Amino acid sequence: MSAAQQASAPAGPHRGLTEAEAARRLAEHGRNEVAAAKTVPLYVRVLAQLRDALILVLLGAVALTLAVGDHADAVVIALVIVVNTAVGVAQEVRADNAVAALSALSAPNARVLRDSAPGEVPAAEIVPGDVLLLGEGDIVAADAELAEASALLVDESMLTGESVAVDKDAAARLSAGTVVVRGRGVAMVTATGADSALGRIAALLDGRREPTPLQRRLGALGRVLAAVTLTLCLVVFVLGLARGLSVATMAVTAISLAVAAVPESLPAVVTLSLALGARRMADRHALVRRLPAVETLGSVTVLATDKTGTLTEGRMVVQHVWTPLATFDFFGVGYEPEGDVQLEGRRPTANELDPVRELLTAAALCNDAGLRPPRASLDEEHRWTAVGDPMEAALLAAAAKAGCVDQAGLHRERPRMDEAPFDSVRKRMTTLHTTPSGQLLVCLKGAPEVVLDAAILGERPDLLHGARQEAALLAAHGYRVLAVATGTRDEVPRHAAEAESGLRLLGLVAISDPPKPHATATLAACRAAGITPVLITGDHPATARAIATRVGLLDDDHTEERVVTGPDVAAGRVTDLTGVRVFARTTPQQKLDIVEAWRSRGEITAMTGDGVNDGPALRQADIGVAMGRRGTEVARQAADLVLTDDELSTVVAAVEEGRRVYDNIRRFLVYGLAGGAAEILVMLAGPLLGFALPLRAGQILWINLLTHGLTGVAMGAEPVAPGAMHRPPRPPGQQILGDGAWQRLLLLAAVVTASSLGAGVVARHWGLPWQSVLFLALLASQLGVVLGLRTRLLTRENLFLPLSVLASVLLAVAALYVPFLQAVLDTEPLGWTGVGLAAIAAITGGTAARLSRTAFHKEARR
Numbered sequence: 001m002s003a004a005q006q007a008s009a010p011a012g013p014h015r016g017l018t019e020a021e022a023a024r025r026l027a028e029h030g031r032n033e034v035a036a037a038k039t040v041p042l043y044v045r046v047l048a049q050l051r052d053a054l055i056l057v058l059l060g061a062v063a064l065t066l067a068v069g070d071h072a073d074a075v076v077i078a079l080v081i082v083v084n085t086a087v088g089v090a091q092e093v094r095a096d097n098a099v100a101a102l103s104a105l106s107a108p109n110a111r112v113l114r115d116s117a118p119g120e121v122p123a124a125e126i127v128p129g130d131v132l133l134l135g136e137g138d139i140v141a142a143d144a145e146l147a148e149a150s151a152l153l154v155d156e157s158m159l160t161g162e163s164v165a166v167d168k169d170a171a172a173r174l175s176a177g178t179v180v181v182r183g184r185g186v187a188m189v190t191a192t193g194a195d196s197a198l199g200r201i202a203a204l205l206d207g208r209r210e211p212t213p214l215q216r217r218l219g220a221l222g223r224v225l226a227a228v229t230l231t232l233c234l235v236v237f238v239l240g241l242a243r244g245l246s247v248a249t250m251a252v253t254a255i256s257l258a259v260a261a262v263p264e265s266l267p268a269v270v271t272l273s274l275a276l277g278a279r280r281m282a283d284r285h286a287l288v289r290r291l292p293a294v295e296t297l298g299s300v301t302v303l304a305t306d307k308t309g310t311l312t313e314g315r316m317v318v319q320h321v322w323t324p325l326a327t328f329d330f331f332g333v334g335y336e337p338e339g340d341v342q343l344e345g346r347r348p349t350a351n352e353l354d355p356v357r358e359l360l361t362a363a364a365l366c367n368d369a370g371l372r373p374p375r376a377s378l379d380e381e382h383r384w385t386a387v388g389d390p391m392e393a394a395l396l397a398a399a400a401k402a403g404c405v406d407q408a409g410l411h412r413e414r415p416r417m418d419e420a421p422f423d424s425v426r427k428r429m430t431t432l433h434t435t436p437s438g439q440l441l442v443c444l445k446g447a448p449e450v451v452l453d454a455a456i457l458g459e460r461p462d463l464l465h466g467a468r469q470e471a472a473l474l475a476a477h478g479y480r481v482l483a484v485a486t487g488t489r490d491e492v493p494r495h496a497a498e499a500e501s502g503l504r505l506l507g508l509v510a511i512s513d514p515p516k517p518h519a520t521a522t523l524a525a526c527r528a529a530g531i532t533p534v535l536i537t538g539d540h541p542a543t544a545r546a547i548a549t550r551v552g553l554l555d556d557d558h559t560e561e562r563v564v565t566g567p568d569v570a571a572g573r574v575t576d577l578t579g580v581r582v583f584a585r586t587t588p589q590q591k592l593d594i595v596e597a598w599r600s601r602g603e604i605t606a607m608t609g610d611g612v613n614d615g616p617a618l619r620q621a622d623i624g625v626a627m628g629r630r631g632t633e634v635a636r637q638a639a640d641l642v643l644t645d646d647e648l649s650t651v652v653a654a655v656e657e658g659r660r661v662y663d664n665i666r667r668f669l670v671y672g673l674a675g676g677a678a679e680i681l682v683m684l685a686g687p688l689l690g691f692a693l694p695l696r697a698g699q700i701l702w703i704n705l706l707t708h709g710l711t712g713v714a715m716g717a718e719p720v721a722p723g724a725m726h727r728p729p730r731p732p733g734q735q736i737l738g739d740g741a742w743q744r745l746l747l748l749a750a751v752v753t754a755s756s757l758g759a760g761v762v763a764r765h766w767g768l769p770w771q772s773v774l775f776l777a778l779l780a781s782q783l784g785v786v787l788g789l790r791t792r793l794l795t796r797e798n799l800f801l802p803l804s805v806l807a808s809v810l811l812a813v814a815a816l817y818v819p820f821l822q823a824v825l826d827t828e829p830l831g832w833t834g835v836g837l838a839a840i841a842a843i844t845g846g847t848a849a850r851l852s853r854t855a856f857h858k859e860a861r862r
Contacts, residue, residue: 016113016131025127032126032142032192046085060226110141126192134174134185136388143196144174144187151183151421153389165389167424182368182389183421217736218270221669232680243687270665273716277661284653285645287628293640295665296623298658299604301729303526303651304595304621306609307537307547309630310648312513314610316390318398319479319514322470323355323507324463330401335371335384335393337400353402359506360399362486364407365414366431366443369393371400371407391480394511395445414441420496422446430496432489440489442499448475448508451483458502471508478546479510512546519551522649529655530728534598536583536591536617541565544584553581566590578603591617602732608648610635625651652725660720662730667789668715669737670745675707675782677749682756682778689761691770698825699775706811707782710804718790719797744852751848752781755841762837769828772816776830777841779812784842788849 017025050059062078109120113131123141126132132144134152146152152168156178165181168174174187175197193199233254240250277294281287288294308314315334320327328348332339343352369392372385386393396407405413414433417440422429428446435441444451448471451457452464467483474481487503523533535553537544545563548554554563564574566585574580577597586594591607595617598605607614607621610630618624618638626639627646636642643650679700686694695703730739737745760774783805787793790801815821817829830838 015116017127017129018115022114022125022127022130025129026125029127029195030193031124032196033124050085111135111138126189128189128192130189132185132187132189134180134187136180136182136184138180140174140176140178140180140187142176142189143191144189146170146172146174146185146187148186149183149423150185151423152180152185153182155179155181165391167422169424221736225673229676229680232684236680236683239684239687240693243692245693270716273661273664276717277657281641281654281657284657285643285647285650286654287642287644288640289642290640293623294654295658295661296604297606297641297651297654298656298660298662299729299732300531300606300623300655300658301603301732302532302534302598302605304534304536304591304598304605304607304617305648306614307535307539307544308513309610309627309646310608311519311535311547311551312515314513314630314646315386316394316480316511317514318394318509318511320474320510321356321359321398321507322467322474322510323359324467324505325355326352328353328356330398332397332401335386335397337371337384337397339397339401341402355507357399357402357404358486359484359509360395360402361404361410362443362506363395363445363482363484363509364399364404365410365416365433365441366429366445366484367392367395367407369396371396391482391511395482395509398509417492418496420500426450426497428500430500432492432496432499435488440492440499442487442489442503444485444500444503445482445509448481448483451485452505456500456503457485457505459505463505467505467508474508474510476542478540478543479512482509482511483507484509512543515547515551516647518647518649522647522652523551523553525649525652525725526655529652529725531655532581532603534581534583534594536586536594538566538586539584541584544582548582569593588614588616592620595621604729604732606651608643608651610646614638625654656720656725659724659729660718661716663721663724663791664716664718666736666741667718668712670741670748671715671782671786671789672708672712673737674745674748674752674785676704677745678752678756678778678782679703681749681753682774685753685757686760686774689757690764691760691774694757694760694774695771695778696826699771699827702815702825703775703779703782706779706808707786709808711783711786711801711808714798714801714804715786715789717798717800719792719795721791747852748785748845748848752778752785752841752845755781755844759837759841763834766833768834768837769830772827772830773834773837775825775827776812776816776834776838779808780838780842781845783808784844784846785849788846789853793850 110123110126111118111120111133112126113119113133114121118133126142128142130142131147132141134140140154146168147170149168149170149172153165154168154174155165156175168185173190174185176192176199177197191199237250237254240254241247274291274294278288278291281294305311313334317332317334318330320329322328326343329342330339331342341348341353341356348356369386369388369390371393372387374383374385384397400406404410414435416431416433418432420426420428420430426446427450428444430442430444433441433443444456448468452468452471454461454464457464471481471483484506485503486506487499489499493499526533533553535544535548541563545554548563562580563582563584564580566583566587568574569577569583569586569590577594578601583590583594591614595605595607599620599622604623605621606623606625607617608625608627609615609618610627614626614635615638618626618635623641624639625641625643626635628636628642628644629646641651641654679695682694756774756778759777760770763773764770787802787805815825816827822828
């Protein structure tokens with residue numbers, strides 16, 4: 001055969017490709033890698049941050065302050081813009097690595113047949129037509145079709161969400177990124193790179209993130225604020241000219257008012273609040289990958305959760321053992337070989353436990369799995385782990401709980417002579433063992449529909465009928481059920497399968513991936529907080545229903561509640577996806593559709609998950625939450641929040657933190673905008689009371705610096721309000737100043753204006769320096785408001801706020817008594833009478849703020 005003919009020759013299951021043909025196909029199909037997303041240039045990211053409406057307002061404020069020669073304010077505002085932009089860009093860069101993480105899931109090397117000889121090649125060089133040689137522990141490097149399979153069991157949970165490994169026979173298909181749990185196989189590659197299962201999911205991940213609810217609300221506020229501020233400042237400018245003041249004086253005054261009215265520390269307050277929230281969440285085992293996600297959690301109205309590893313342990317556990325005499329309940333965590341065994345709520349006697357020990361001894365002998373003890377240096381969780389089939393490992397853990405001889409001891413006493421392995425056709429496994437008495441022991445376990453047959457068991461028909469009923473009942477409750485049988489032989493059969501007759505039924509084993517201990521309480525806490533939980537899993541409908549019922553997601557008394565499957569969704573049999581609370585057998589695309597259905601209703605969605613199949617939905621949701629321990633790298637990179645303890649209850653703690661952040665931002669907006677509005681109102685109403693120019697430009701900017709500076713930023717660190725998790729989330733369409741905030745803002749602006757002007761009028765009547773009194777009263781009244789707005793007035797949790805208020809008071813006094821500041825701000829020193837008038841204004845502002853909390857804050861009345 002010529003070289004050209006060899007290069008084009010098709011691969012065979014026992015021959016593989018030639019190196020020349022593999023090179024040609026590699027050039028044709030490309031490397032077996034998921035294409036990386038296009039890198040967004042740094043300048044594009046920076047410009048995107050600067051397009052934010054509030055940042056545009058601040059840029060305008062910088063230009064105005066430079067125009068009036070106020071370089072100090074210009075530098076401060078510019079610094080706020082730089083810090084805010086830098087933080088936003090840094091968070092975006094970290095969030096855009098999800099597609100690249102898919103490549104890391106593929107095996108770094110793969111065993112293949114090339115030129116009729118086995119060898120290892122980099123997984124990235126696998127091509128369609130390559131013949132893969134698969135063994136236990138191997139990661140499947142590309143989509144492939146099995147040519148040969150021997151007891152092959154594959155874990156597909158990362159792609160499908162199915163909690164139980166899947167048996168694979170010849171002609172079955174394998175997906176890239178899945179893991180061989182047991183057995184051996186030979187498979188021909190059918191798709192690589194972007195055409196593989198991982199590549200298709202990567203395509204779903206390819207999409208731009210939309211603005212968070214907070215970003216949308218602040219953007220809308222920024223646009224309104226800019227328009228209103230410019231309009232009012234223009235009115236002040238025109239009225240000043242009408243009173244005969246110079247154009248230069250009124251231009252400087254109007255520009256100063258514009259700067260004062262804009263809460264330039266708002267981005268700093270938002271950033272500080274989010275950063276503090278992220279730090280608090282890290283202390284509570286939640287790592288924030290994008291700062292806006294902190295606040296988004298507080299807005300969540302729907303929590304779409306995965307099942308395996310999120311609501312459940314992600315580890316198979318024997319929970320019930322049925323014998324012809326009684327049913328026993330098993331307790332314990334994961335694969336730990338410790339736990340209780342109970343019979344009707346009590347510890348069974350040794351005699352009562354004998355049938356269970358006999359059953360689990362047979363199950364441990366007919367078993368190829370193992371249990372690995374925790375290794376402190378390698379296993380951070382200090383947990384026992386399964387080696388091989390998780391269901392078989394669960395049987396070993398149950399045998400240890402029942403007090404059976406350990407697996408190594410069993411194999412020494414009764415060494416295995418032969419076996420008939422499990423496959424999807426036989427649906428059972430049989431092993432033959434020699435015993436000390438010289439007899440041959442037969443151990444069999446398998447699917448009840450196969451084992452509970454008179455051709456295999458030599459039992460009474462009524463016993464078989466009862467066992468079938470019990471198996472059906474357990475399966476209906478979402479358990480994986482195995483039947484176990486045993487028998488003895490005097491002669492060794494030619495094949496182990498020939499011993500599968502006339503056996504004695506030992507009983508049934510019910511295995512499941514149980515709910516986590518706090519899952520029920522967590523979902524109850526979600527509902528108490530007004531969050532709707534939805535279960536979306538790739539697992540079996542019966543399993544999904546069982547878990548949903550056990551954690552309280554479905555009502556056990558209302559069995560008509562429907563579990564919708566992926567095929568139901570695909571066939572269009574579900575008209576409203578938001579009316580369903582449990583989905584099973586879903587595909588990654590359907591998870592996307594479900595999340596999008598909720599979002600199209602205006603709901604704020606959080607999606608939790610840990611598998612590759614969860615990645616697209618994690619990216620699509622308003623906030624994606626990934627498991628940090630058992631989660632795949634794809635899920636972690638696609639998520640906004642990573643739970644380092646894999647506990648769903650951490651999400652509830654994070655929601656509380658998000659609500660704290662949002663409340664603090666709203667509180668600052670009420671305070672900052674009320675103060676800015678009061679300054680404009682003083683300038684508008686002052687002339688009506690005989691004050692030609694109530695405040696000078698420098699005085700306005702000094703008030704603005706002290707009230708919107710450290711004091712405003714300190715509001716971002718306020719503690720969470722009591723009862724924050726016992727109120728519903730704010731409506732998704734609610735504006736950031738909704739729910740009574742506008743009314744509070746206007747009331748406080750009016751009170752601050754009235755108390756300040758009142759102090760000025762009294763000071764003028766008493767012959768005091770009225771402008772200095774008005775200046776100090778306006779500043780003091782706003783500082784009174786900031787203390788009055790605190791949820792808990794005397795709390796010690798945020799000492800930064802009272803200290804910043806004290807610093808502002810000292811700087812205000814300095815403006816009156818330090819000669820340099822007196823000259824710059826054109827102020828005069830005040831006696832105790834003038835200071836007393838300002839103190840009254842402060843008390844008035846603080847009292848109004850306290851009263852406004854109950855007068856307008858709807859949440860306070862619930």
